[in-house]
Amino acid sequence: MKTTRIMTCSDAAQAHIVQGALANEQIASMLQNENFSSLYPTHVSATSGVDVLVYEKDKEAALQLLEENGMIGDDLSYCPRCGSAHIRLVHKRGKQLRAWIAAFCALMAASPLGKNCAYWEFICDECKERFESPVGKKKSREGV
Numbered sequence: 001m002k003t004t005r006i007m008t009c010s011d012a013a014q015a016h017i018v019q020g021a022l023a024n025e026q027i028a029s030m031l032q033n034e035n036f037s038s039l040y041p042t043h044v045s046a047t048s049g050v051d052v053l054v055y056e057k058d059k060e061a062a063l064q065l066l067e068e069n070g071m072i073g074d075d076l077s078y079c080p081r082c083g084s085a086h087i088r089l090v091h092k093r094g095k096q097l098r099a100w101i102a103a104f105c106a107l108m109a110a111s112p113l114g115k116n117c118a119y120w121e122f123i124c125d126e127c128k129e130r131f132e133s134p135v136g137k138k139k140s141r142e143g144v
């Protein structure tokens, strides 16, 4: 089953609070970079943070829950062109192998994936737009 990132926490403690809130609503979640956070707390908070992942089918419910609890502000997960929330992180065309190698290297180096990696991009399921980084809800609404 596909997973999707719903938010990035500055440290593992915050991520666990979010995970607990999700668990209360029977929403399964996983943490990414948590181990790095434990090993190198200052390093992770200064770079990538801890990603909270949920299954795609739970994304809407999870985001709603977190918004209601004030755990996330303006979530940057909307298409800059049409404002759709139906976006996915994909590897760029023809760079599948490189994308995975880059992901692997980023993992080994404990560096944030995406920020210095040229092989990943977002794609919008609604308008098929490809873009480097999503925008917040407010911004995408203004653009419509």
Ligand SMILES: [Zn+2]
Residues within 6 Å of the ligand: 079, 080, 081, 082, 083, 084, 124, 125, 126, 127, 128, 129
């Ligand atoms: Zn779009």
